[in-house]
Structure formats: structure tokens, C-alpha cells
Amino acid sequence: xxxxxxxxxxxxxxxxxxxxxxxxxxxxxxxxxxxxxxxxxxxxxxxxxxxxxxxxxxxxxxxxxxxxxxxxxxxxxxxxxxxxxxxxxxxxxxxxxxxxxxxxxxxxxxxxxxxxxxxxxxxxxxxxxxxxxxxxxxxxxxxxxxxxxxxxxxxxxxxxxxxxxxxxxxxxxxxxxxxxxxxxxxxxxxxxxxxxxxxxxxxxxxxxxxxxxxxxxxxxxxxxxxxxxxxxxxxxxxxxxxxxxxxxxxxxxxxxxxxxxxxxxxxxx
Amino acid sequence: xxxxxxxxxxxxxxxxxxxxxxxxxxxxxxxxxxxxxxxxxxxxxxxxxxxxxxxxxxxxxxxxxxxxxxxxxxxxxxxxxxxxxxxxxxxxxxxxxxxxxxxxxxxxxxxxxxxxxxxxxxxxxxxxxxxxxxxxxxxxxxxxxxxxxxxxxxxxxxxxxxxxxxxxxxxxxxxxxxxxxxxxxxxxxxxxxxxxxxxxxxxxxxxxxxxxxxxxxxxxxxxxxxxxxxxxxxxxxxxxxxxxxxxxxxxxxxxxxxxxxxxxxx
Numbered sequence: 001x002x003x004x005x006x007x008x009x010x011x012x013x014x015x016x017x018x019x020x021x022x023x024x025x026x027x028x029x030x031x032x033x034x035x036x037x038x039x040x041x042x043x044x045x046x047x048x049x050x051x052x053x054x055x056x057x058x059x060x061x062x063x064x065x066x067x068x069x070x071x072x073x074x075x076x077x078x079x080x081x082x083x084x085x086x087x088x089x090x091x092x093x094x095x096x097x098x099x100x101x102x103x104x105x106x107x108x109x110x111x112x113x114x115x116x117x118x119x120x121x122x123x124x125x126x127x128x129x130x131x132x133x134x135x136x137x138x139x140x141x142x143x144x145x146x147x148x149x150x151x152x153x154x155x156x157x158x159x160x161x162x163x164x165x166x167x168x169x170x171x172x173x174x175x176x177x178x179x180x181x182x183x184x185x186x187x188x189x190x191x192x193x194x195x196x197x198x199x200x201x202x203x204x205x206x207x208x209x210x211x212x213x214x215x216x217x218x219x220x221x222x223x224x225x226x227x228x229x230x231x232x233x234x235x236x237x238x239x240x241x242x243x244x245x246x247x248x249x250x251x252x253x254x255x256x257x258x259x260x261x262x263x264x265x266x267x268x269x
Numbered sequence: 270x271x272x273x274x275x276x277x278x279x280x281x282x283x284x285x286x287x288x289x290x291x292x293x294x295x296x297x298x299x300x301x302x303x304x305x306x307x308x309x310x311x312x313x314x315x316x317x318x319x320x321x322x323x324x325x326x327x328x329x330x331x332x333x334x335x336x337x338x339x340x341x342x343x344x345x346x347x348x349x350x351x352x353x354x355x356x357x358x359x360x361x362x363x364x365x366x367x368x369x370x371x372x373x374x375x376x377x378x379x380x381x382x383x384x385x386x387x388x389x390x391x392x393x394x395x396x397x398x399x400x401x402x403x404x405x406x407x408x409x410x411x412x413x414x415x416x417x418x419x420x421x422x423x424x425x426x427x428x429x430x431x432x433x434x435x436x437x438x439x440x441x442x443x444x445x446x447x448x449x450x451x452x453x454x455x456x457x458x459x460x461x462x463x464x465x466x467x468x469x470x471x472x473x474x475x476x477x478x479x480x481x482x483x484x485x486x487x488x489x490x491x492x493x494x495x496x497x498x499x500x501x502x503x504x505x506x507x508x509x510x511x512x513x514x515x516x517x518x519x520x521x522x523x524x525x526x527x528x529x530x531x532x533x534x535x
Contacts (some may be wrong), residue, residue, distance in 0.1 A: 028448065035455055041460045041471070049466035050319050180296050187304040196311055201313065 086169030142228025194220030340424025423509030426516025433519030
């Protein structure tokens with residue numbers, strides 16, 4: 001028990017240092033916060049101009065604004081740095097050190113990403129949400145259960161985003177380059193995740209593809225649950241989909257990991 | 270003029286270097302094409318059901334985005350890497366190497382870092398622009414086509430300004446200049462939709478503080494004959510000139526920055 005407390009204390013200390021370091025660059029913090037907010041405003045005014053007082057497929061302007069605000073909050077907590085970190089360390093040869101540390105490589109990357117996510121959540125998402133509440137106004141969650149399910153699904157989406165990036169990174173063990181695949185998957189993700197537009201407003205053919213792919217679990221599913229667009233009766237199915245994808249990704253990662261570690265070639269030293 | 274032929278030789282050598290990894294080079298071109306193409310598709314997807322925003326049809330909105338993209342992809346090959354790597358050169362002290370050579374350091378930096386991977390985006394943005402202009406009923410008269418060329422030149426200048434101001438800041442602050450430029454370029458994306466959708470304050474911000482609307486919105490009002498409520502009626506016609514002036518200011522700032530520069534390495 002004391003071991004766990006000790007470990008937690010170490011991690012907390014690390015995380016706090018990370019947060020402090022982020023806040024040192026105060027100008028950069030304010031600039032990125034204002035840009036995030038301006039971007040949000042861009043989408044808010046776009047939907048105000050498009051929908052006005054009317055609605056589209058039952059979607060009112062307030063609902064669309066709620067959707068884009070929640071999407072920009074989620075954007076800050078998705079984890080996507082693993083792929084490029086792996087590429088970087090592979091090319092420099094520093095990956096050797098990652099392998100000899102008394103903590104698995106995967107956990108190191110995850111903790112790193114989680115620290116980043118926590119800092120963006122506290123320093124970007126929370127102020128952004130507050131500003132949105134004051135200046136723009138968003139709809140409250142459908143019910144308390146919807147809110148809890150939203151938080152749960154958003155965390156699930158976060159872990160899925162980590163595994164996606166991590167698997168791309170593992171492919172780099174073969175190709176020595178993760179950047180291409182990262183861009184490619186990023187592009188597909190922009191399309192299928194519902195980052196800019198809820199799936200119910202997609203053209204029919206694209207909606208079918210988006211419903212099958214896992215990317216919707218990062219943006220669309222959590223937000224649609226928050227808004228009550230996914231009713232309680234469909235909630236179990238949504239959660240099941242999340243778990244199935246999670247296990248699939250973990251399975252792929254497990255297989256790839258076994259193969260790649262045998263493949264590792266460290267260049268230079 | 271001797272300078273110019275050296276630049277071409279260096280840029281050509283750069284192409285040869287990048288072509289050494291031929292498969293990698295072409296994969297890059299393909300992925301960039303997909304990624305930037307998808308941005309047009311998203312605009313289309315959002316607007317499709319509404320047939321446009323206010324008085325702006327979908328092709329007209331795409332014209333705005335295409336002017337922005339084409340300008341960026343024409344400025345990027347020259348300045349993305351050269352200005353972006355300046356920080357490293359300053360920190361490592363390797364900028365001194367450029368200072369002692371018989372070509373202007375900026376020209377030298379550009380030539381050595383010239384990037385050829387923008388070609389697929391350049392072609393795509395140009396094609397999209399022409400198609401969107403046609404679909405918007407653009408009048409291909411000499412006056413309008415010349416103004417279109419001037420608009421793109423203005424766009425390139427403004428993007429050049431964003432890269433160069435970042436680089437010039439690096440001479441003073443060592444680091445952070447690059448991020449400053451990136452932030453301005455992000456803000457500029459607000460003009461991918463007609464700025465008439467924003468409140469007056471944001472319109473004024475995008476006109477006078479970060480004059481991104483002068484890059485595409487105001488020129489498009491003239492090019493497409495839109496009747497728009499303007500802050501001033503002369504804005505469409507003077508916009509490209511303002512942008513070109515900013516480009517020149519960017520180059521001057523870089524020269525000024527070089528004066529501040531104190532070598533740290535040795």
C-alpha cells in the first residue's frame with residue numbers, strides 16, 4: 001500500500017512540475033488560449049449565420065454551438081504525441097534509454113501524454129469552457145446520467161486516441177518514419193470523428209463509413225451522449241462499441257509490440 | 270543577377286537531394302494532397318445543405334479558401350523551412366556560416382532550404398481556384414485576371430510577412446518567433462468564411478490588426494462583384510497593395526534583425 005502511495009506521490013510531483021513549466025511561458029499560454037477561443041468563435045458565428053433562428057435536421061443553433069464548444073474542449077485532451085515521440089527517439093537512438101528504464105515503454109509514453117492532457121485540460125479546456133459559458137452560452141447536459149456517461153466516454157476516447165497514435169509509432173519501427181502515417185490517419189480522423197460536424201448532418205454515404213470506424217468515439221459519441229442525441233436506451237451499445245474498439249486496439253498493439261521489439265535496430269550511439 | 274543563378278543552382282541541388290528518397294518524396298506529395306484536399310471537402314460538407322452562407326454561394330466561399338491556400342503554398346516553399354530553422358541556426362551559432370558567404374544571408378537561407386514538397390498542393394489549390402471561380406461566374410476579363418494575379422502576389426507577400434516577422438523576432442528573443450508566425454497563420458484561417466458573418470469588432474480586427482481579410486475577402490468582393498457592406502468602399506482595390514507593402518516591411522525587418530544579431534557560437 002505504501003508503495004502505491006509513494007508512486008502516486010512521485011507522479012503527482014512530476015505532473016505539478018509539468019504544469020508549472022507550462023505556466024512559466026505566460027505569453028504563450030495567453031496567446032494559445034485566445035487563439036483557441038477565436039477559433040471557437042469562428043465556428044459559433046458560422047453556425048449562427050447558417051442556422052439563424054431556423055433549424056436543420058432538428059438541430060437548432062444552440063445545439064450546434066453546444067456541439068462545437070464541447071468539441072473544442074475535447075480537442076485539448078486527446079493524446080496524439082506518442083507516434084512522433086517514438087519516431088524522434090528511434091531516429092536519435094535515445095530509444096535505448098526508454099527500454100532500460102524500470103517502467104514499460106508504453107506506460108512512459110502514456111504518462112507523458114497524460115501530463116500533457118492534464119495541463120491542456122486545466123490551462124485550455126477549463127478557461128475555454130468558462131469563456132464559452134459567459135460569452136456564448138451552451139446547453140446543459142441532458143441529465144446527470146448523460147453527463148457521467150459523457151465523462152466516461154470522453155476518457156475512453158482519450159485512451160483510444162493514445163493507442164491509435166502509439167500503434168502508428170510502432171509501425172515506425174519498420175519504416176523509421178511515423179510522420180506520413182500520422183498525417184494520413186489524422187486526415188481520416190478529421191473526416192470520420194465528427195470534429196466539425198455531428199454525424200447526423202453527414203451525407204448518408206459518409207455517415208455509414210463514420211459509424212463503422214472507431215474515430216467517432218473521440219468526438220461524436222461523447223458529445224452526442226452529452227446532448228442526449230444518443231438516448232439512454234442506446235447508451236449500452238455506445239459503451240460496448242467503445243470497449244470492443246479498445247480491446248481490438250490493445251490486441252493489435254500487443255501483437256505489433258512482440259514483433260517490433262525483435263526488429264529494433266539502434267543506429268549510432 | 271549572378272545571385273539569382275546561384276539561387277537556382279542551390280534550389281536544384283536541393284531537389285536532387287530530396288529526390289534521392291524518391292518513394293518517400295512522392296508519398297509525401299500524395300499525403301499532403303489528401304490532407305489539404307480534405308479541408309475543401311469539409312467546407313463543402315458543412316455548407317452543402319445550406320447552399321452557401323448568406324449571399325455567398327458554396328463556390329464563392331471555396332474561392333476565399335483557395336486564395337488563402339494558394340498564397341500559402343506559394344510562399345511556403347521559400348520560407349517555411351528557411352525561416353523556421355533560423356532559430357536553430359542562431360542557437361547553434363551556424364548562422365555565422367551564412368554571414369560570411371558572398372550571397373545575402375536571407376537569399377542563401379531560402380535557396381538552401383527550398384522545399385519541393387508543396388508542388389502537389391500548389392497544383393491542387395490552383396485547379397480548385399479556377400474551378401470555383403468558373404462556378405461562381407467569374408468574368409475572365411483582362412482587368413479581373415490581372416487583379417487576381419495581384420491578389421495572389423499580395424497573398425504571398427502577406428504570408429512571407431508572417432514568416433519573416435517570426436524570424437526577425439528570433440534575432441531579438443532567440444526563440445518563440447516561429448510560434449508567433451504560426452499563430453498569425455492560424456488566425457488567418459478565420460477568413461476561410463466571408464468575414465461578414467462576424468460582428469463588426471472581429472471584422473475590424475481581421476482588417477486592421479491582422480489584415481487577413483485583405484488577403485482574400487476584400488479582393489473577392491471585387492473579383493466576384495459582391496455587394497458587401499464594407500468598412501470603407503476602397504478596401505477591395507487597395508488590399509493587395511497593402512499586403513505587398515507588408516511583405517516589403519517583412520524583408521526590411523529581417524535586415525534590421527540581422528543588425529541586432531550577435532553571434533553566440535564560435
